[in-house]
Each structure stands twice: as C-alpha cells, then as structure tokens.
Amino acid sequence: MASYTPPLRDMEFVLHDVLKIEQSETPGYSELDRDFTSAILDEAGKIARDVLAPTNAKGDEQGCVLENGVVRTPDGFQDAFDLLREGGWTGLDCDPDFGGQGMPYIMGVAVGEMHSAANMAFNMYAGLTHGAYSAIHTHGSDEQKATYLPKMVSCEWTGTMNLTEPHCGTDLGLLRTKAEPQDDGSFKITGQKIFISAGEHDMSDNIIHLVLAKIPGGPEGVKGISLFIVPKFLVNEDGSLGDRNALSCGKIEEKMGIHGNSTCVMNYDGATGYLIGEEHKGLRAMFTMMNEARIGVGLQGLGQAVAAYQAATDYARDRLQGRAVTGTENPDGPADPLIVHPDIRRTLMDQKSFIEGGRAFLLWSASLIDAANLARDEDAHGLISLLTPVVKGFLTDRGFDMTVQAQQVFGGHGYIEEWGMSQFVRDARIAMIYEGANGVQALDLVGRKLAQDGGKHVMAFFEMVKAFIKDNADNEDLRTGFLEPLKAASKDLQAAGMYFMQNGMKNPNHALAGSSDFMHLFGHVVLGLMWSRMAKAALEGDSDFHKNKLATGRYYMARQLPATKMHLARIESGADPVMALDAEAF
Structure with a gap:
C-alpha cells in the first residue's frame, strides 16, 4: 500500500517565497503569515497522511454498494468525514455568516491538494458540496442561503450538481428534465440524470441536489435551462427535515476508478424543487459551480500525480536491479537501486518537474480567484477566466501521464494491484473527462477565451x-x-x-x-x-x-x-x- 507525505515545505515555498501572499493587497492575505499557514497546512497534512491515505486502497477495493435505495460507502469513510466536519475543514474558506472560517480560497486549494492526493474519491464528497454551496451563495435568495448553507458548510448536508442525461452530455441544449410550476412557487422536477457524483450516500443527513431542468414554454436550447434546488429530504420552516422527496438512486455506475465515490443514476419523479435565480438563467448559476469544479479537477490531476510520484520514488530507491553503467554504487548488495539508472531518473524528473510547476500554477490560479472575488479585481477575473481551461485540461492530461510514468517505474509490479499503482492511473483518468472533457476545454480556450x-x-x-x-x-x-x-x-x-x-x-x-x-x-x-x-x-x-x-x-x-x-x-x-x-x- 502506498503511503503519502504532505509536501509542506514546497507549499510554504510557493506561498511565501514565490507568491509572497502576505504582501498581497487582496483582503485577508495580510493574515496569511508563515506561522499561520504552516499551522493550517501541517494539521491538514496529518489528516491526509494518517486518516485519508489509509482509506484510499480500501475504498478502491470495496467501492460503494446500493442496498434498498441507500448507498453504503467504504469502511472508514464515515469516520474520516466526521473528523473533517468536527475540525471545520469543510468550511475552511466559506462565509463566516453561514458557519465558515472565512479563509481565502488559496488555503482551501492548498488543503485540497493534499486531501485529494491522499484519497481522491473521498475528497469529492466535500468538494462537490463546496461547489453547490458556492452556487447557492452567489445566486440563491436570502431565504435559500439561510435554509441550506449552514448545514452545507458543516457538511451535515452534502451537495451535488445534476447536468448530464443519458442522451445529453456536453450539449446541454438537448436536456429533457422538466420543471412544472406549482401554485406555491415550487416546481415538480421530472427526469433522469446520470454520472451524478455523490448522488446518494450514507455520510450526511441530507443531500442538496442542484438540478438543471426546463420549464415548459421556455426558449429552446440552452436559453431555456433553469437551475433548481432539489433536496433529498424536504426542509421544514424550522429547519428540521421533513418528508423524503420524490427522487431516488436507480443504480451506481461500475467505473474504471474512483470506486469510493458513489456515481449515481438519479431519478426525479415529480420531486419538489426550488428555482435558483431567474427562470431560464440556470446555466449562469450552474457555471459558478462548474468553473470552481474545473479548478478542483485540475487539482485532482495534480494530486494523483503527486501520490504516484511519491510511491515511484520510494520504489526506485529500494528496488535493486542491474548495475550503474558508470560503476557499482551499491557494492554490498547484489545490484544497484533503480534510481541510479538515467532512464529512471528521466521519468522521475519528468514527474517532479511537472508536479512542482503544476503546484505553483494551481496556487497562483487560486490567488487570482481570490483577487477577483475578494478585491473585485477585473483584470484578475479576466485572466483566471482565460486560464481555467488550461488548469483543467493541461494539469489533468499531464497529471494522468505522470501516473502512468510512475507506474512504469515499478515494471511488472506496477500492473499488480497489491502495489496500488493502478489505482492512481485509474482514478486520474476521470479527471480528463468530467466537468467538461479536455477536448471541450481546448475548444473553449481557442473558440471563446482567446x-x-x-x-x-x-x-x-x-x-x-x-x-x-x-x-x-x-x-x-x-x-x-x-x-x-x-x-x-x-x-x-x-x-x-x-x-x-x-x-x-x-x-x-x-x-x-x-x-x-x-x-x-x-x-x-x-x-x-x-x-x-x-x-x-x-x-x-x-x-x-x-x-x-x-x-x-x-x-x-x-x-x-x-x-x-x-x-x-x-x-x-x-x-x-x-x-x-x-x-x-x-
């Protein structure tokens, strides 16, 4: 089983020596001195190393199980989720008005890299909730914010986004899910959504689904799409949970990787939903979540590369194979370690140089998002809009390549499940596909963003x-x-x-x-x-x-x-x- 070492020294170097965050004019950054960030990252790293990484292989092996409409998550996931909640980690960079700690987004990204590297499938439950929180926080009514956000910040309730349908992926104009208006201002949501990460599970009391649907009589295509809050359990006026909503998990997808995350087919059978924002303006609200998710997916590509590289480096130091062409370097052993060979050094340097450069790219991108959101810097907003498809597409394409290179260091053992390398490859592969396949990211970059x-x-x-x-x-x-x-x-x-x-x-x-x-x-x-x-x-x-x-x-x-x-x-x-x-x- 692969272990995980938090890259604390490198993160400190990027944050303070390269980005010099405490000198930034972005609100909140002046408080991010070395002692403060070190304390946060050190504790987050311990959780990644000691709690999340030990559950990674088990989550891959066990997967999620659908029983009588309830999804059971792998052993250890519930305890780990409770630990994150109790420590306030799920609300690290969320609004204090709703129970968050109010730290800049850059701290959430740094913590997120470690947690995703340690257990990508597990980290998705909180990550998707954060995205749903952001969409409601930006576009929801005051009543909706008060009703849902405190429980979502604490992850007592988790969140999802529901876009894709069996016949409709990237081309959202084709979606068929309907939203019928009701006399009380709510809507009845009917349709089927697929590939819904964390769509059903047993780790939270409620799941707040954000669902794209069309109101009858609206414009054709994407101009007729609206966004709705559709809770698993309806919420009473006093904040308590009411009746089960008319929605269900039809099946869990059998996937190549991220087995510890429940990827669900969700059926909505006249479920009660509540409009977010204006009618027919749902994509604008959903893209708040999507753009955040694309940064998060870039983070996943980097994180899996980090975890795989660490395992490959340890193996290359320990595995004895052949002799160095320039002379024996391990005279007391039957062979020299793999790491003496130039081609092994090449592949490790490919990985190391990508990872450290990618980490700087990711944290710089997070600083631009903070400048845009906290300082209302329009130039930063425009630059991160341009760079988002690069973060998502480049870091996941290259991140996957690096997991394959790390696997290659192990030779035949890399293909054997007990060494854990195939999980990094399989988990990293989805990052190139979801939240907008990388070919679509490239089209967006060239066709719109330039x-x-x-x-x-x-x-x-x-x-x-x-x-x-x-x-x-x-x-x-x-x-x-x-x-x-x-x-x-x-x-x-x-x-x-x-x-x-x-x-x-x-x-x-x-x-x-x-x-x-x-x-x-x-x-x-x-x-x-x-x-x-x-x-x-x-x-x-x-x-x-x-x-x-x-x-x-x-x-x-x-x-x-x-x-x-x-x-x-x-x-x-x-x-x-x-x-x-x-x-x-x-």
Whole structure:
C-alpha cells in the first residue's frame, strides 16, 4: 500500500517565497503569515497522511454498494468525514455568516491538494458540496442561503450538481428534465440524470441536489435551462427535515476508478424543487459551480500525480536491479537501486518537474480567484477566466501521464494491484473527462477565451511574461537557463495565436484542429513562467532545498518546455491533415 507525505515545505515555498501572499493587497492575505499557514497546512497534512491515505486502497477495493435505495460507502469513510466536519475543514474558506472560517480560497486549494492526493474519491464528497454551496451563495435568495448553507458548510448536508442525461452530455441544449410550476412557487422536477457524483450516500443527513431542468414554454436550447434546488429530504420552516422527496438512486455506475465515490443514476419523479435565480438563467448559476469544479479537477490531476510520484520514488530507491553503467554504487548488495539508472531518473524528473510547476500554477490560479472575488479585481477575473481551461485540461492530461510514468517505474509490479499503482492511473483518468472533457476545454480556450474582451486577457498574459523577462534581464543566473527558454516558448504561443487570427476566420477548422495543441502549448508556457519565478526565489537561498529546486527547474526548461515547438508545428499544419479523410473512411 502506498503511503503519502504532505509536501509542506514546497507549499510554504510557493506561498511565501514565490507568491509572497502576505504582501498581497487582496483582503485577508495580510493574515496569511508563515506561522499561520504552516499551522493550517501541517494539521491538514496529518489528516491526509494518517486518516485519508489509509482509506484510499480500501475504498478502491470495496467501492460503494446500493442496498434498498441507500448507498453504503467504504469502511472508514464515515469516520474520516466526521473528523473533517468536527475540525471545520469543510468550511475552511466559506462565509463566516453561514458557519465558515472565512479563509481565502488559496488555503482551501492548498488543503485540497493534499486531501485529494491522499484519497481522491473521498475528497469529492466535500468538494462537490463546496461547489453547490458556492452556487447557492452567489445566486440563491436570502431565504435559500439561510435554509441550506449552514448545514452545507458543516457538511451535515452534502451537495451535488445534476447536468448530464443519458442522451445529453456536453450539449446541454438537448436536456429533457422538466420543471412544472406549482401554485406555491415550487416546481415538480421530472427526469433522469446520470454520472451524478455523490448522488446518494450514507455520510450526511441530507443531500442538496442542484438540478438543471426546463420549464415548459421556455426558449429552446440552452436559453431555456433553469437551475433548481432539489433536496433529498424536504426542509421544514424550522429547519428540521421533513418528508423524503420524490427522487431516488436507480443504480451506481461500475467505473474504471474512483470506486469510493458513489456515481449515481438519479431519478426525479415529480420531486419538489426550488428555482435558483431567474427562470431560464440556470446555466449562469450552474457555471459558478462548474468553473470552481474545473479548478478542483485540475487539482485532482495534480494530486494523483503527486501520490504516484511519491510511491515511484520510494520504489526506485529500494528496488535493486542491474548495475550503474558508470560503476557499482551499491557494492554490498547484489545490484544497484533503480534510481541510479538515467532512464529512471528521466521519468522521475519528468514527474517532479511537472508536479512542482503544476503546484505553483494551481496556487497562483487560486490567488487570482481570490483577487477577483475578494478585491473585485477585473483584470484578475479576466485572466483566471482565460486560464481555467488550461488548469483543467493541461494539469489533468499531464497529471494522468505522470501516473502512468510512475507506474512504469515499478515494471511488472506496477500492473499488480497489491502495489496500488493502478489505482492512481485509474482514478486520474476521470479527471480528463468530467466537468467538461479536455477536448471541450481546448475548444473553449481557442473558440471563446482567446477573443474574450477583444483579446485583452491573453495580451495581458504575454505582457506579464515579457515584463518578468525584462525586469530580470540582468540576472545572469536566470537568463540562460530560464529567461531565454521562457522567451522562446512565449514566442511560440504568440505565433500560434497569430496563426489562428490569420487562418481561423477563413476556416474555423484551422483553429479548432489545433485547439488541444494550443492548450498544451499554453500550459507549458505557464509552467515555464512558474519555474522562472520559482528559480528567482530559489536563488535567494542556499539550502539543499533551493539547490534542488533550481536543478528541477532547469530540467523542465531544458527537457519539457521545448515541446512548445512541437505543438506550434502541429497547429501550423492546419486542419487539412486532420480532416483529409471522409467520415466513411474511418
């Protein structure tokens, strides 16, 4: 069974030495000094290491079981959930008016990485609840907030989102679930939703479903979608639980991974629901939850890469196989450890450099969300809107790749269940699919986000990179290994954007055929920027930690960042090679 070590030192470095959060003008950040964040992260790390990680393999093995309409979660999940609730962890960054602790979102992301790395399936129960909380907090009425949010902040009640239907995934305009208006202002919700994570389980007293449905007579397509609160148990005026609502779990999906999370088919048979916000404006409210979820899914991709890398590193140090080509390094043993071999070092460095760069990307993104929400910074809002599909798509694609590389370090043992490596691969795989498949994220990036506000935000990103390079041009230690590769990669990204501008209007396929490559090109440039910032901070110290940080960063800039040239070449090949065959030829 794989163990988990919280990356506390690295998180502290990113938060305080790179992002310098306590110096930020974002409200609440001045309180985030090293002692405070260290205390929070240390306790969260202990829970991840000592409580959540030991339940991970068991959750994978046992899965969830549907019995008489009730889903039983794996052994240990209830106790772990109770521990999180009792410690206030489920409301870490929630509104104090509803029982939350009111910390900035960046702290929730840092804690979330550790908890997701330790047990991704388990962490989804609280994570989805947080997303539902955010949607109600932003778009709900005062009465709805008072009724639902205190119990959701504490996770006495959990939450879900219900979008997908058997015939309808990304194309929500096709959904059929109906919402019939009632004389008392409520609605009767009828329809079936699938792939509903945490749709039914035994760890909370109530489950608050957020359900997309259409009110008869409304506009066609997505313009006619509304969002409804549909509780598992109706809530009385005094806040107590009333009758069971007319909804049920029809089945639990048999999945490739995340077995410890109950992925349900939910049937709504005239269930009582309550409109959130305005009629026919449901997507706007739901996307509050979706955008948060996309950051959370990027976090999952990173988290599984972290857990798999830690296991692979331990194995590479212990497993004796062959001799180093430069001479024996373990003369008292029958062979040298795997980690002496250059190809093993390569794959471990691939993982390490992605993980540390990805962690900085994720925490920087969280700081932008805080600036947008707490400081009402419109520029930060625009930039994180641009970057959200990159966070989701790039970190999950590459995170999955890293779990496969970690599995490869084990050789045949990586394919055997008792070593636990296949779980990381299987769990990470879903992150590339749900909350908008990564191909859709790439289309959103190229088709909508690049041109948003006249291209203002992508130009702001280019200026950010340019300014960093210019401001540090006299730093000899940064220039060759970091600034020059970053400049070259940024030029590749700009060239790709220019190709889309020159060719996409004439034939949109030229842009869309290169969208996934553009998303990855963008992701590499962001990590190049993150590594350059981390290198600048690391040069201010002389500990082994700082020296190792610089070596890892140089590896990324030399061995990973040049992938931007490959992605640019693919983009500039246009749509013709992609669309050359007729559909019948496949």
